[in-house]
Amino acid sequence: MALLLAGLLSALILLTTVGGWTAYEYFGAQIHRIRLGLGDDRPADAVSGTRNYLLVGSDSRAGTGNEYQRQGAVTDERSDTTMLAHLDADGTTTMVSFPRDTLVRIPGHGRAKLNSAITLGGPSLLIRTIESLTDIKIDHYVSIDLAGFKSMTDALGGVTVCVKALPDGSRSNLYDPWSQWRGRVGENRLNGEQALAFVRQRHGLPDNDFDRIRRQQQFIGAVFTQATSTGVLANPVRLESLVHAATGALTVDDGTSINDLRALATRLRGMSADQIRFETIPVHTPTPAEGANALGELPRFGAVQLYDPIALEKFLAPLRGRPGRSTTRSASPSPTVPASAVTVDVYNGASISGLAGSAATRLTRAGFQVGSSRTWSHGTLTASQVRYHPGDVGAARTVQAAVPGSRLQEDTAVPAGRVSLILGTSFKASAVVTPSTSAPASASAPASAGGAAAASAAPSAAAVPSAPSAPETASEITSGCTY
CATH class of the missing domain: 3.30.70.2390 (Alpha-Beta Plaits)
Known part of the structure; x- marks a missing residue:
């Protein structure tokens, strides 16, 4: 997912550098396009100037030579990462993550985990599922698979991320036999293979999918730092390689043009904290009162995340941007009870x-x-x-x-x-x-996993901290990092 955004940004950099209709046509022709069948029963349009992009990191193994097949793993495509990029008419951008194990109603298939929607009915069914869940109309669909993610990281020449030690002193976040991530406390320089393992790990992380989302959000900032660095911009070979990798790895719906991608990249390029927010829909592990066992699993569904309809409605309402409604998302309210x-x-x-x-x-x-x-x-x-x-x-x-x-x-x-x-x-x-x-303030959504905290620490061009010159403890090395 992070590399998807980096690809858009890198394409923008080259397009704004060389310019011209020929460049637009050339790079636009490299992107794979699909036709969607969404029907007429869809949410209402947002106000003029507001756009919603569904960004999907697919776990499709196509083009990897079965390199990432795991014992007992399904071979069908699933949406490993799903993120809504809400470009508001007021100039702000909200990036909303949807945990892959969220239990939702998939149109025509009943209740199931969110990431299975694309398996059951392709991108069209995933979009219909998100629209049914959020009552927000998706204007554009953009996805990238594992092979594309890997190739774009390598085209950048690697990306640096920062990992902190676990509170309990274990090292489970530094080695994952499932994703094959191996790292160390502090800064880690990742090639494509290692980056893929880093953003896919959830086993061994304290907060599972939520920590993985935080990793992906940190990675977005790190990629932007690398993609806009002098070493990339001043190197024509590397820059061309990056743009080719980016455009060749993307899949979009047939209604999304290179100009639509450019509009998204333009918004994301600034990455300033007052213009972009990273949030996650409010979900929770099932409780015994909701039918869960001692491990927090539900019969038939296993380990899932549930959402409270009222909390989700409060969270999403400011993002719908319908005519006659305020489209500015308010900050979480201060306490009103002493x-x-x-x-x-x-x-x-x-x-x-x-x-x-x-x-x-x-x-x-x-x-x-x-x-x-x-x-x-x-x-x-x-x-x-x-x-x-x-x-x-x-x-x-x-x-x-x-x-x-x-x-x-x-x-x-x-x-x-x-x-x-x-x-x-x-x-x-x-x-x-x-x-x-x-x-007393107006109602707003409760802070969600990775929501308010992630928003206040939204990655910027300086998202990857450098180690202090004379660290005394691991916590000093990794201040501001993720697990």
Whole structure:
């Protein structure tokens, strides 16, 4: 997915350098085009000037000589990465990731994981599935497969990414036998083969698909840094190789022109934090109340991610850009309920002795009314969860503001008037802060996995940090990096 965006950017660089209709025709002819059958039952058009691109990183092995086939793996194409690029009429851009294991309704096929839609009915069915889920009309479809991803990384001469150590001291994020990723803490210079393994790993990462999404978002920034570097722009051979690799690896719908790709690349080229946001739809692991087993898996579907329709609606509404509606996505609201009015029950979901007690002490100091401290009996969590009864979202946001990195989750099992904080392995008692409140604000989406945090750290031209000159700890080396 990151290389798809890099390909668009590199094509733009050359087109704006050489210019002319001949260049447009030549490079446009290298792109593979497909005809879509989407029917007439589609979402309404957005306001003039707003465009929506569905960007898909396919796990198709075509052109790889079966190099990436795995024992027991399916050979059909699946959408390994799915991202909506929403180009708003106000000049801002929102990149929304859809976790591949999200359980959705696929038109004509019932409930299934999102990534199986393209297997069941090709790109057309994937688009119809996304449109059904979001009520957002897709204007353009762009995809890239594994072989194209690899070739574009090599054409760049490699890409540098940064990896940090796991909190538990293990090295599972540095070696994955499935994707064949092998790395080290700190900076890693990746060729095409290694880059492919890096962005495909999810086993061994603390937050699975969500950490993989964060890796891909970091990789986008790293690719932009490399694609716009003097070493590429001043090297005609490398630049031409990159553009050929980019245009030859892309598949678009037959209604998408080279000018449409240029429009997307123009928006992405700036990559400034105030103009582009990286977000992920709000999803969660199934709970026992939702029929899940102790591993968080559902019968028939296995390991999936679920979404709450109300939370998803709040998340998506600002992106629809319909006439008569505001198209500017507001920031997550500040808490409106003071800590002194919130009662919190603390659960240890990290299997770390004494963690709940430490958290209770910190929350009391922050002004909360702290109830019981217990052990969470539904497995070990990585990210902390703030669970709340419907109607208590204001109190829940106050707790979330006090516990950076936590996620909101509506739960009817939580007593009204109380909030449950389930601590994950990433929780640090020292990180608890005293939340400040503001006047009530308009409703907005809860912070999603990789959402608000990823948006505030959206990659820019300086997305890949360089190591300090005299590091003392691994955390110093990897400040701002991903797992």
